[in-house]
Amino acid sequence: MAATRGVLSSLLGLLEEGVTHLGVATDHVIESFRNGLWPGYKSSAGVPANLLGQFGLLELAIEAMGVTVWPMVELEADDALSSAAAVAADDASVDQVVICTPDKDLGQCVQNGRVVQLDRRKRLVLDEAGVKGKFGVPPASIPDYLALVGDSADGYPGLPGWGAKSSAAVLSHYGTIERIPDSGAEWAVSVRGGPALAAGLAARRGEAMLFKDLATLRVDRSLLTSVEDLRWGGPTEAFGEVCARIDAAGMPARAVRVAKQR
Numbered sequence: 001m002a003a004t005r006g007v008l009s010s011l012l013g014l015l016e017e018g019v020t021h022l023g024v025a026t027d028h029v030i031e032s033f034r035n036g037l038w039p040g041y042k043s044s045a046g047v048p049a050n051l052l053g054q055f056g057l058l059e060l061a062i063e064a065m066g067v068t069v070w071p072m073v074e075l076e077a078d079d080a081l082s083s084a085a086a087v088a089a090d091d092a093s094v095d096q097v098v099i100c101t102p103d104k105d106l107g108q109c110v111q112n113g114r115v116v117q118l119d120r121r122k123r124l125v126l127d128e129a130g131v132k133g134k135f136g137v138p139p140a141s142i143p144d145y146l147a148l149v150g151d152s153a154d155g156y157p158g159l160p161g162w163g164a165k166s167s168a169a170v171l172s173h174y175g176t177i178e179r180i181p182d183s184g185a186e187w188a189v190s191v192r193g194g195p196a197l198a199a200g201l202a203a204r205r206g207e208a209m210l211f212k213d214l215a216t217l218r219v220d221r222s223l224l225t226s227v228e229d230l231r232w233g234g235p236t237e238a239f240g241e242v243c244a245r246i247d248a249a250g251m252p253a254r255a256v257r258v259a260k261q262r
Contacts, residue, residue: 001246003051004058008243008251010120011067014100015258021088021230024062025080028055028071034154034214041214042155061246064238065255068230070223078105082217085109087224094227098125104151105215107131108142136168144177147211148201156211161200166191177201177208234259 007024014022030044044052062069070080081099088097089111099106102119110117110131117126124130132138137145148167150158173189174180181187182205184198191197201208224230235255243251 001054001057003054004061004246005248005251007058008061008065008246008248011062011065012251012254012258015232015255020232020262021227022232023068023070023084023224023230025070025072025077025084026055026059026062027077028059029073032072032076033074034076037210038156038214040155040157042153057242057246061239061242064236064242066232066235066239075218075220078103079218079220080223081106082109083220083223084230085115086219087221088227088230089115091227103153104135105142105146105154105217107135108139108215108217110139136164137171141171141175143212143215143217144171144175146215147177147208150211151215154214156214158211159200159204159208161193161197166193166197170197177205177212232259234262 011022011024030042030047032041035041035043059069059071070077070084072080078101081101085097085099086109088094096113097115098118099109099115100118100120102117102121106117107126109115110126110128113127117131118124119126126134128139131142135142135145145167146158148158148162148171149164150156169191170180170187170189171177173187180198180201182198182202184195187194187198235252239255240252243249
């Protein structure tokens with residue numbers, strides 16, 4: 001119950017700060033199509049049963065709060081956020097799209113100051129310059145960067161020898177894995193251990209491209225037909241009952257108070 005209460009409290013905090021349009025994506029099933037591409041990709045193995053058991057309740061609670069929720073099965077929650085951000089960014093009436101997560105892979109969705117990434121715990125907003133400052137590459141190169149260095153949270157290792165500095169240096173020049181020459185002698189950028197890195201990439205380029213595919217977020221525009229679908233109009237009548245189930249008696253009044261201030 002604690003995890004569900006925490007998420008609801010966080011959402012109410014955003015609404016109290018003045019957020020008008022809000023959507024939440026969940027991994028209804030942790031396994032996705034990516035597990036069929038790479039056997040070591042993240043799964044539900046090892047996730048505590050009491051946490052897995054809250055997924056359905058969390059989705060029910062978010063919906064009862066009156067917030068749009070995308071429970072993902074074939075795709076992942078990050079794909080849903082990518083999809084919603086793309087649709088919202090195309091709407092001329094939208095001032096700014098804020099993706100609230102510190103996850104590295106969402107950095108690929110950042111567009112100048114129009115689509116930004118927010119780490120609420122650190123109160124840190126990343127625009128394109130922020131992504132470049134953090135990773136050493138622009139948003140478009142984030143999938144390539146993660147493919148080379150790996151992502152332990154998602155369960156793929158990257159390529160041996162390719163660290164954050166070398167990956168950023170090479171990608172800053174070439175942009176994508178596809179454009180990196182097989183031979184270090186052909187590189188137009190100097191990197192420590194360059195010949196060995198080039199040889200390693202040449203030998204495992206197929207694996208690198210697979211990892212890039214894993215890191216590339218999908219955009220499914222059918223998940224969001226209009227930004228207005230995300231406008232929060234207050235909690236539903238079911239919210240009080242849900243809050244009683246999770247021992248969050250004060251939340252309904254808090255939500256109603258925020259709604260009345262609109």
